[in-house]
Amino acid sequence: MSDKEADIVYRLRIRGTDVIFYVLLELQSTLDHTMPFRLLQYMVEVWRDAYNNTPEKERKRKGFRLPAIVPAILYNSEGGWTARRSFREYQPEPWEVEKMITNIERTLDEMQRQARTEGKAEGKIEGKIEGKVETAKAALREGLDVDVVCRITGLSRETVMELKKTLEN
Incomplete structure (x- = not known):
């Protein structure tokens, strides 16, 4: 045959x-x-x-x-x-990816939800960093020592030195 x-x-x-x-x-x-x-x-x-x-x-x-x-x-x-x-x-196994392969709608929804969640988290982090930078600038304007500003804000010495230079210019 x-x-x-x-x-x-x-x-x-x-x-x-x-x-x-x-x-x-x-x-x-x-x-x-x-x-x-x-x-x-x-x-x-x-x-x-x-x-x-x-x-x-x-x-x-x-x-x-x-x-x-x-x-x-x-x-x-x-x-x-x-x-x-x-x-x-x-x-091939594992079949945890099955839903992603067979249901693109769910995958896209999950990706959008994750992006929104990560975006919110990134926004919070950026907001915290901005707050630390503003605090450091205010402390430097008041004449606090760079090492003291680093301890208060948690910013690196390098970052605080850069902020100090921008304030001096």
């Missing part, structure tokens, strides 16, 4: 939404353990075709969606299917 495959693609409209049923007929005498990856590639090609055959104006609107694809593999072998059954199983 020669290595062959056949694709059957059905498009069905369910409640106003296109759903594509992608059926891959595997007529191979040996099992292909890269099948989850191959199936993913075929699905991307179906999406690419759907995207390219959609008018640009429609593709660019906010509500544009690619059709759902329901993949199915019909495999004909006496030994049965022993390869991985999902693309996720084809990926």
